[in-house]
Amino acid sequence: MIRSTKRDYSLTLSQWMVSLAEGLLIPFVNIYMVHTLGFHPALAGTILGVSGLGLLVSQLPGGALADRFGVKIVIAAGLFLAGIANAVTSLTRNPVLLAISYGTSLLASGGTSPAFYQAATRAAEKRNLQSVGALIAAQNGGVAGGALLALPLLLSTHLHAIFVFAGAVDVIGGFVAVSFLDREPEDKPRVPFRLSDWVYLPPRNQRAFWPIAFAGFLTGVLYSQMWSTVPTVWVHAGVPPMVFALLWFFNGAAIFALERRISRGLEHRNAYWWMAGASAIYAAAMGICAIGVGLITLILSFLILTAGELLYEPFPPAFYAAVAPRGLKARYQGAGNFASATGVVAGPVIGDMLLQWNGTQVLWTVMVLLGSMAAITVLHARTTTRLQHTIGTETIPTSIELRELHE
Numbered sequence: 001m002i003r004s005t006k007r008d009y010s011l012t013l014s015q016w017m018v019s020l021a022e023g024l025l026i027p028f029v030n031i032y033m034v035h036t037l038g039f040h041p042a043l044a045g046t047i048l049g050v051s052g053l054g055l056l057v058s059q060l061p062g063g064a065l066a067d068r069f070g071v072k073i074v075i076a077a078g079l080f081l082a083g084i085a086n087a088v089t090s091l092t093r094n095p096v097l098l099a100i101s102y103g104t105s106l107l108a109s110g111g112t113s114p115a116f117y118q119a120a121t122r123a124a125e126k127r128n129l130q131s132v133g134a135l136i137a138a139q140n141g142g143v144a145g146g147a148l149l150a151l152p153l154l155l156s157t158h159l160h161a162i163f164v165f166a167g168a169v170d171v172i173g174g175f176v177a178v179s180f181l182d183r184e185p186e187d188k189p190r191v192p193f194r195l196s197d198w199v200y201l202p203p204r205n206q207r208a209f210w211p212i213a214f215a216g217f218l219t220g221v222l223y224s225q226m227w228s229t230v231p232t233v234w235v236h237a238g239v240p241p242m243v244f245a246l247l248w249f250f251n252g253a254a255i256f257a258l259e260r261r262i263s264r265g266l267e268h269r270n271a272y273w274w275m276a277g278a279s280a281i282y283a284a285a286m287g288i289c290a291i292g293v294g295l296i297t298l299i300l301s302f303l304i305l306t307a308g309e310l311l312y313e314p315f316p317p318a319f320y321a322a323v324a325p326r327g328l329k330a331r332y333q334g335a336g337n338f339a340s341a342t343g344v345v346a347g348p349v350i351g352d353m354l355l356q357w358n359g360t361q362v363l364w365t366v367m368v369l370l371g372s373m374a375a376i377t378v379l380h381a382r383t384t385t386r387l388q389h390t391i392g393t394e395t396i397p398t399s400i401e402l403r404e405l406h407e
Helices: 006-025 029-036 039-056 059-069 071-089 097-110 113-124 128-154 161-180 210-227 228-234 243-267 273-290 297-311 313-322 329-358 360-384 399-405
Strands: none
Touching: 006 029, 006 059, 006 071, 006 097, 006 113, 006 399, 029 039, 029 228, 029 273, 039 059, 039 097, 039 228, 039 329, 059 071, 059 113, 059 329, 071 097, 071 161, 071 273, 113 128, 113 313, 113 329, 128 161, 128 243, 128 313, 161 210, 210 228, 210 273, 210 297, 210 313, 210 329, 210 360, 228 329, 243 297, 273 297, 313 329, 329 360
């Protein structure tokens, strides 16, 4: 187990605050729009997709900012901005304004993600998987806590207060970051940034990066169904929203309790096989829904989904940290997050369109196929890279590094 230090506690506490706000919002925003504001499910899915663009576009500049100015500034500023945006979201019922304000919240909090992973992997050195596992445990502990705090609001007529509570949590988290996170020197490039450096993507021939990023996109599409189309189907099937909240709480609590131990056990395993197996487990979670939406199938689907998360989630950030060149660590994390965030953003739109046009059976079948494709992609990557047994390093010169060499 990773030794706990003041720095570790500060980092995981800040991450927990970010995720606590997310746990208050992400599982319930769709329900809020459909059942409190009266939006059509297709409109709600579109708003989730549009606002999710904030989560998407924040990843690349978020990584660049963390590489340039350090993780403390990025995390603190992102939390403060997210808090303000959530407070504004609680005041509007207009679909356009809601999409803009909620999108700003996702942009601000999402931009902190590369900084968190960069800080965690930088501190752990050769134990990246364990360090990432600890961060993921904090994330899911926060989501579980947020889902639990939202339970009373689901039983009242004040569901809009989830945004108020989330905004308060974000602001408190910002003060935690300012007060306790250390400002450490980063591997900053010496040359000035060009515009392309702020929206940096790894080179196309970085074979250790792109297959994992593409699998992240596919699993992002699958995972996003659990808070977009799935709750819509559940409510129409007569399943109380309370059950949905309790299942999200179970999901986060289980990962919070088990992730660090599992990550430690997976540290020296064949990463490709475990990631492929976890992708297949994601597909199985979607396949269970094809049997029929009821209490038993919902519980079973969440159990399977949680198992997939426990095995899959620590690997991609550890891969990105291992293959990133000097000075680009956070940007590789941002690029990987960009791929998975693209799937998360596209997922609600794709899912709601399939649900409205073709029904549930086609929806679940497509999701199973995407999960299977993710598993095949990871296994194919194993045959085309030099990372055969454990996470290794494969770096290639970048435009920033080449410019430095000629300075």
